[in-house]
Structure formats: C-alpha cells, structure tokens
Amino acid sequence: MADRTILEISDLNVHYGQAHALQGVSLAFGLAPVAIVGRNGMGKTTLCQAIVGLTKASAGSIRMEGQEVSRLPSYKIARHGIAIVPQGRRTFPSLTVDEHLRLASTGKGGAWTLARVYETFPRLAERKGNGGTQLSGGEQQMLAIARALLANPRYVIMDEPSEGLAPVIVDHLIDVLRALSKDGIGLLLVEQKLALATAVCDRVEIMLNGRIAASTTAAVLMADLPMQQRYLGVASAGH
Amino acid sequence: MTGATAATVVLNGLTLAALYFIVASGFSLIFGLMRTVNMAHGSLYLIGAYIGYAVFEPLYDRDLWYAWYVAILVGMAAAALFGILMQTALLGWMQGQELRQALVTIALSIIVADQLLARFGGTPRQFFAPDALFGSTSIPLIGNYPTFRLVQIGVALAVGIGLWLLLNRTRIGLMVRAGVDDRPMLAAMGVNVPLVAVAVFALGAALAGLGGVIGATAQPLAQGVDARFLLTALVVVIVGGMGSIAGTAIGALLVGLAEQIGQALFPTYSVILTFLIMVIVLALRPQGIMGRAR
Numbered sequence: 001m002a003d004r005t006i007l008e009i010s011d012l013n014v015h016y017g018q019a020h021a022l023q024g025v026s027l028a029f030g031l032a033p034v035a036i037v038g039r040n041g042m043g044k045t046t047l048c049q050a051i052v053g054l055t056k057a058s059a060g061s062i063r064m065e066g067q068e069v070s071r072l073p074s075y076k077i078a079r080h081g082i083a084i085v086p087q088g089r090r091t092f093p094s095l096t097v098d099e100h101l102r103l104a105s106t107g108k109g110g111a112w113t114l115a116r117v118y119e120t121f122p123r124l125a126e127r128k129g130n131g132g133t134q135l136s137g138g139e140q141q142m143l144a145i146a147r148a149l150l151a152n153p154r155y156v157i158m159d160e161p162s163e164g165l166a167p168v169i170v171d172h173l174i175d176v177l178r179a180l181s182k183d184g185i186g187l188l189l190v191e192q193k194l195a196l197a198t199a200v201c202d203r204v205e206i207m208l209n210g211r212i213a214a215s216t217t218a219a220v221l222m223a224d225l226p227m228q229q230r231y232l233g234v235a236s237a238g239h
Numbered sequence: 240m241t242g243a244t245a246a247t248v249v250l251n252g253l254t255l256a257a258l259y260f261i262v263a264s265g266f267s268l269i270f271g272l273m274r275t276v277n278m279a280h281g282s283l284y285l286i287g288a289y290i291g292y293a294v295f296e297p298l299y300d301r302d303l304w305y306a307w308y309v310a311i312l313v314g315m316a317a318a319a320l321f322g323i324l325m326q327t328a329l330l331g332w333m334q335g336q337e338l339r340q341a342l343v344t345i346a347l348s349i350i351v352a353d354q355l356l357a358r359f360g361g362t363p364r365q366f367f368a369p370d371a372l373f374g375s376t377s378i379p380l381i382g383n384y385p386t387f388r389l390v391q392i393g394v395a396l397a398v399g400i401g402l403w404l405l406l407n408r409t410r411i412g413l414m415v416r417a418g419v420d421d422r423p424m425l426a427a428m429g430v431n432v433p434l435v436a437v438a439v440f441a442l443g444a445a446l447a448g449l450g451g452v453i454g455a456t457a458q459p460l461a462q463g464v465d466a467r468f469l470l471t472a473l474v475v476v477i478v479g480g481m482g483s484i485a486g487t488a489i490g491a492l493l494v495g496l497a498e499q500i501g502q503a504l505f506p507t508y509s510v511i512l513t514f515l516i517m518v519i520v521l522a523l524r525p526q527g528i529m530g531r532a533r
Contacts, residue, residue: 052427078429086427092420095413103413104428132420151429 003030006186007051007082007155012060012070014043014050021046023210024060029155033177033187035197035218038207039233044190045087047207048159051188052084053077065154081154085161087190089144093132097124100132100143101150110152111183117146120176123169137164145173155186162196174199194232198222206231246380248503249496254388256495257395258454262468263475264398264487265446271419271482272439274337275330278344280447280472281465282351286321287314287448288455288464289355292364299367307369307456314452315445322444326437334436348465356462363459366452391453395491398446402484415439419482474513478520480530489528 014022049055053074062070118125198218291314298306406412479490501509
C-alpha cells in the first residue's frame with residue numbers, strides 16, 4: 001500500500017461489563033478515507049469511541065503516527081491530532097453556533113478556519129447566534145462536523161455524520177469528505193448509508209459481532225448483493 | 240410599618256442577599272461544572288475569614304489603611320489554595336461519585352471547623368471596614384444607612400458582572416459552559432478538563448473566601464457560621480437552579496428579602512419563610528427557577 005499509515009489499531013478489545021463489544025480488531029489507516037459498515041450493535045461506535053478515549057480499551061494498542069495513545073486521557077489523544085464527530089452529535093446545548101466554533105478553533109492555523117467553515121456550511125453562518133437547543137438535527141450534525149474539522153486534525157473519525165441531514169446536504173457532505181485528504185486529513189467513516197460510504201471511500205471494512213468480518217472495496221461491495229444481504233441486511237444499495 | 244421602615248427592611252434584605260450571592264455563586268459554579276455538592280463550602284468561607292483576620296489584625300493594630308484590603312486578598316487566596324488542594328488531592332479522584340464527594344466534604348468541614356477552633360478559639364471576631372467604606376450614607380426616604388452594607392451590594396454586583404463576562408466572553412468561560420453540558424466530549428476536543436475543573440474550584444473557593452471577609456465585616460465571625468452559610472448557599476441554589484449564575488442571583492434575592500421581611504413582620508416564624516419558598520419552588524419547578532431539567 002502506497003498510503004503511509006497514520007493511525008494503526010492492533011488487537012483492540014473493549015468490554016462493557018460482561019459484554020465483549022470489540023474482539024481483537026486490527027486495522028491500519030492512511031490518508032485515503034476508509035468506511036466501516038455493518039448492522040447496528042456490531043461494535044462500530046465502540047471502535048470510534050475507543051480510538052478517541054471516550055471508551056476505555058481493555059486490551060490492545062492504538063498508535064497515532066507511531067505513538068501509543070490507547071492509555072492516554074482523551075484530551076491528550078485529541079492533541080495527537082485525532083478528532084471525532086460522535087454518534088448523536090453531542091453538541092453543547094449551552095453554546096451558540098459561533099461559540100462552539102470559536103471553542104473548537106485552536107488558532108494554530110491549518111486548512112480549516114472559521115471563515116472556511118461558514119463558507120462550506122452557509123446554514124451555520126445563518127444560525128450563528130442560535131443556541132444549541134434551537135438547532136435542527138441536521139444543523140447540529142453540521143455543527144459537529146465543523147467542530148471536528150476546525151481542530152485541523154491529522155485524522156478525523158465520523159460516526160454516522162449523515163444522520164438527520166437532508167439529501168441535498170448529504171450530496172454536499174460527500175464533496176467535503178472526498179476533499180479532506182487534500183487538506184492532509186485522514187478519514188474513518190462509519191456509515192449506515194451504503195451509498196454515502198461507497199461514494200466517499202474506496203476501501204470498506206465490514207464489522208460483524210465486534211470483529212472485522214471482511215475487507216473489501218466499494219466497487220466489489222456494491223456489485224455483490226449477497227454480501228450486502230449477509231453483512232448489512234439491506235436489499236439495495238443505500239436507503 | 241411606615242414607608243421609611245419598609246424601605247429600610249427591603250434594603251437590609253438586599254444587602255443580605257448580596258452577601259448570600261457572593262457565597263452561593265461559588266457554590267453554584269463548582270456544582271455546575273463538576274456536579275460536586277461541596278459540603279465544605281462553609282469551611283472555605285471560614286478559612287477565608289479567619290486567615291484574612293490573622294493577617295488583618297497586626298496590620299490594623301499598626302493603623303495601616305490597607306489592612307482590610309489585604310485581608311480580602313489573603314482571604315480569597317487562602318480559600319482558593321485550600322480549594323485547589325481539595326480538588327486535586329481528594330475530589331478529582333472520585334469524579335462523578337457524588338455521594339462519596341458529599342461525604343468527603345462533610346468530613347473535611349468538620350476537620351476544618353475544629354482546626355480553626357483550636358487555632359483561633361471561640362471568641363467572636365469582626366473586621367473593621369476601612370475608613371473609606373465606614374460610617375453612613377444618606378439615602379432618600381431611608382435616611383442614614385451604613386455605607387459598608389451598600390459596598391456589599393456593590394461587591395455582589397461586581398462579582399455577578401465579572402462572572403457573566405468570564406462565562407460569556409472568554410475562552411475559559413466557553414470551556415466551563417461546554418463542560419457543564421458534556422465533559423467527555425469537551426475532553427475529546429483536546430481540552431484538559433481536569434485542569435479547568437481545578438481552576439473553577441479555585442475560583443468558586445475564592446468567592447467563598449471573599450464572602451468570608453465581607454461577611455465577617457458586616458457581622459461577627461464565630462464557630463458555626465460555616466454551617467449557616469452552607470445551608471443558605473444550598474437553599475439559594477436549590478431555589479435559583481444549580482449551576483446558573485442568574486438563578487443564584489434570583490435565589491439570593493428571594494432568600495435575603497424573605498429573611499429580612501419575615502423578621503420585621505413575624506419575627507418568631509421568619510425562619511419558616513425561607514423553607515416555605517424552597518418547598519414551593521421544589522413543588523412547582525424541582526430544577527429551580529433558572530435551572531435546566533436534566
């Protein structure tokens with residue numbers, strides 16, 4: 001693989017009490033975007049949260065640019081250049097849109113600036129002064145994405161970023177996500193919408209019961225309906 | 240009751256509310272970010288007052304004009320330092336375990352009260368306000384009114400405005416407000432949340448220390464005052480809404496006015512009035528007047 005590894009996960013395990021949610025997952029990610037697909041409850045969100053320290057791994061290693069981060073508190077992991085768009089968005093209800101973005105922008109420079117965010121998501125500019133509770137689900141989602149990008153991470157993890165977005169915005173999101181590698185930002189995309197996942201990423205990993213069940217490409221997966229049936233339980237590509 | 244008496248009673252209520260606000264705002268701030276019910280908040284008040292007094296006395300004996308101002312600074316610093324110690328040495332290790340934190344802070348408050356009793360004895364003490372803030376000021380309708388009580392209102396206003404600016408106009412304020420909503424997510428953005436927590440604890444404690452010196456200038460400082468102020472701070476933030484500065488101001492106003500008006504109208508039963516307010520608020524709006532339901 002020509003793509004140099006940025007983020008490397010080896011034999012990662014997560015337990016929730018008795019439940020073994022992540023069972024020895026090993027993956028290496030470079031600059032090229034990677035999609036993780038799978039049905040609900042297969043461990044995709046757990047994997048995302050374990051990488052950024054929102055969930056503690058019980059065993060295994062996570063290396064960012066060669067440095068072990070799996071035992072670090074999450075604020076230190078973030079400082080290694082990993083950002084997350086978490087499931088459920090988790091925007092702050094007490095903060096306005098503008099306050100969110102000012103909190104997120106580090107001021108250290110980078111491809112993503114406040115001005116570029118407002119240009120990319122004009123809707124956020126319109127809602128600048130609105131508090132987190134006054135935003136629609138789709139607006140909160142845009143805010144969560146903008147918040148992660150403003151950190152100018154080396155690697156960004158997005159857990160269902162299209163949730164709640166109108167179709168026209170999803171098309172726009174695809175363009176934004178495809179262009180991330182040009183800014184030097186790697187992307188791990190967890191997505192239920194197969195059409196979106198395959199539009200952004202060539203490489204697709206399929207999760208089943210806390211393990212990586214198959215590694216494939218977007219083209220192969222889209223052509224292989226039985227495979228979609230087996231792992232995703234969908235009859236057609238996309239919803 | 241004449242108009243002048245009524246006005247005086249209301250003004251007394253406002254000055255008392257000002258003191259309650261200073262003390263309770265720190266309590267509310269600490270609870271808001273950390274969900275820590277700091278049962279040692281009254282001890283921070285005592286520490287600020289007694290340590291401030293220890294510095295004040297020799298300076299005052301030498302007739303130095305700045306004795307009281309130094310006491311304010313030292314009282315705040317001492318309380319802040321103790322607060323930092325509490326958070327880093329004890330409470331930070333049991334983040335999210337609210338019952339354990341409450342019990343630890345109750346234990347601390349007992350230890351602190353006894354240590355201060357051993358060191359300073361049981362004789363009541365009182366600061367003397369500096370000449371500039373002493374004496375009386377003429378107010379229309381009321382006549383002469385103690386200047387220092389008006390200063391008390393001024394300090395409370397300054398604290399309220401300062402906290403508002405801090406929370407709404409600064410980056411650290413953004414962190415605090417975001418942390419109230421979702422601490423883990425804030426940390427995932429790269430913010431050193433434990434450090435923010437220590438800073439907030441220090442600020443909340445410093446406000447208790449400020450309240451200690453101001454309060455011990457207005458009324459004598461003695462053992463047991465800590466329990467009184469802790470109880471009042473609890474009532475104020477329960478009525479106003481935990482973690483809200485505006486709510487704390489409203490709660491302090493209600494409690495301060497109720498105490499003074501109650502004492503003027505029906506002295507024997509005035510104590511009930513405060514708790515009556517609490518009962519009504521809890522029945523109609525359990526999260527407090529400005530509190531958000533969670």
